[in-house]
Amino acid sequence: MTRTGKAPNILIVDDEAVHMRALCDILRHHEYTTTGLVSGEAALKLLQAEQFDLLLSDLMMPGIDGIALVQAASKIDSNLACIIMTGEGSITSAVQAMKVGAHDYIVKPFKVSVILPVLARALETRRLRMENIVLEQRQLAHAAELKQLNGELELAKKEAERANHEKSNFLSHMSHELRTPLNAILGFAQILQSGSAPTTSEEKKKFAKNIEDAGKHLLTLINEVLDLAQIESGTISVSLEPVSLAAVLEECRTMIAPIAQKYGISMFYPEYMDVCVFSDETRLKQVLINLLSNAIKYNHKNGTVTLDCQLTDVGRIRVFVIDTGIGLSSEQLKLIFQPFNRLGREKSKEEGTGIGLALTKKIVETIRAEIGVVSRLNIGSTFWIELPVHPVVFQ
Ligand SMILES: Nc1ncnc2c1ncn2[C@@H]1O[C@H](COP(=O)(O)OP(=O)(O)OP(=O)(O)O)[C@@H](O)[C@H]1O
Ligand SMILES: [Mg+2]
Numbered sequence: 455m456t457r458t459g460k461a462p463n464i465l466i467v468d469d470e471a472v473h474m475r476a477l478c479d480i481l482r483h484h485e486y487t488t489t490g491l492v493s494g495e496a497a498l499k500l501l502q503a504e505q506f507d508l509l510l511s512d513l514m515m516p517g518i519d520g521i522a523l524v525q526a527a528s529k530i531d532s533n534l535a536c537i538i539m540t541g542e543g544s545i546t547s548a549v550q551a552m553k554v555g556a557h558d559y560i561v562k563p564f565k566v567s568v569i570l571p572v573l574a575r576a577l578e579t580r581r582l583r584m585e586n587i588v589l590e591q592r593q594l595a596h597a598a599e600l601k602q603l604n605g606e607l608e609l610a611k612k613e614a615e616r617a618n619h620e621k622s623n624f625l626s627h628m629s630h631e632l633r634t635p636l637n638a639i640l641g642f643a644q645i646l647q648s649g650s651a652p653t654t655s656e657e658k659k660k661f662a663k664n665i666e667d668a669g670k671h672l673l674t675l676i677n678e679v680l681d682l683a684q685i686e687s688g689t690i691s692v693s694l695e696p697v698s699l700a701a702v703l704e705e706c707r708t709m710i711a712p713i714a715q716k717y718g719i720s721m722f723y724p725e726y727m728d729v730c731v732f733s734d735e736t737r738l739k740q741v742l743i744n745l746l747s748n749a750i751k752y753n754h755k756n757g758t759v760t761l762d763c764q765l766t767d768v769g770r771i772r773v774f775v776i777d778t779g780i781g782l783s784s785e786q787l788k789l790i791f792q793p794f795n796r797l798g799r800e801k802s803k804e805e806g807t808g809i810g811l812a813l814t815k816k817i818v819e820t821i822r823a824e825i826g827v828v829s830r831l832n833i834g835s836t837f838w839i840e841l842p843v844h845p846v847v848f849q
Contacts, residue, residue, distance in 0.1 A: 469492050470512070
């Protein structure tokens with residue numbers, strides 16, 4: 455029996471029809487399924503159409519002989535077990551048949567007791583070979599799976615390392631930023647304890663103002679860090695709803711006007727599209743104010759800032775904040791959203807903590823929007839956010 459429980463299917467080919475039929479009968483009695491043919495040509499035709507477990511072929515036949523048949527049959531089914539039957543005088547040819555793929559040979563005339571173990575051995579070899587193929591295939595699939603898993607693991611490891619590095623960077627920047635105003639406050643406290651404390655009321659006021667400024671700065675920083683932590687931990691609450699973009703832009707326009715005036719920057723607001731976006735109004739304003747104040751802060755004297763909108767073809771709208779300012783190099787652009795990184799502008803006259811854009815990016819991600827930037831040094835920058843359009847029309 456084969457592994458599937460079916461009787462092994464044997465194709466017997468012998469040009470001596472009587473011999474072939476007798477063999478078919480005998481083997482059928484030993485629970486083999488047999489098919490008998492008298493020519494190699496007919497056998498090949500049948501092998502193309504039907505699957506057999508074993509081919510038992512005579513060596514000397516007119517037309518396609520046993521050797522040619524074994525050779526051609528192995529090409530059709532490489533797992534087919536083949537046994538050659540040969541007369542006493544042609545053992546050399548039988549050996550040749552084994553070289554081209556036959557498993558064994560038997561010398562005619564033979565007894566049933568001789569052929570049965572030969573058949574069993576050939577079928578067992580076939581079974582093992584096929585099992586081996588399946589195992590090899592499984593092994594290959596397993597190796598491929600392992601390779602893929604290793605690749606994923608490596609990626610996850612790299613990502614964890616990157617995140618870890620970013621966190622350390624963030625912490626070192628943050629502690630530095632927090633320490634600066636705190637040291638200022640401690641410094642003022644030490645002065646008060648020493649003999650050089652301010653004496654006139656004017657001096658005292660100025661002194662107190664310095665402490666207050668440092669304290670306020672510290673408070674702003676802490677609030678921003680808390681904001682960032684809240685967003686990162688996913689505990690920030692946003693309410694996404696239909697929002698009139700024109701109304702938001704108008705509010706930003708009013709809020710930003712005094713800052714633009716202070717810096718001498720001309721603001722341009724091309725006709726707003728009355729589009730409704732799906733967003734959180736407060737957070738959207740916060741994002742736009744951040745971008746607009748940067749565009750004003752990092753601008754040239756008499757520079758301009760333009761706020762523009764453009765519908766994209768996938769039901770989204772882009773809001774652009776375009777400045778004619780100092781711009782950013784490609785190296786700076788890579789680090790633009792890193793918290794506490796002022797990109798070398800720590801000592802510039804522009805105040806800032808370098809957290810605005812990091813916060814902006816986190817907010818943008820939370821409100822299911824996108825952010826991007828293109829910039830050229832000394833020519834200017836364009837920051838954009840892309841929001842989903844909501845199909846509600848405002849009156
Ligand atoms: N429009 C811009 N043009 C040129 N440089 C910019 C622009 N916007 C941001 N930058 C650079 O990116 C840095 C990070 O900006 P970000 O808004 O995060 O921080 P900041 O403006 O320094 O401080 P704050 O946290 O108060 O906003 C800035 O310090 C500045 O160097
Ligand atoms: Mg900023």
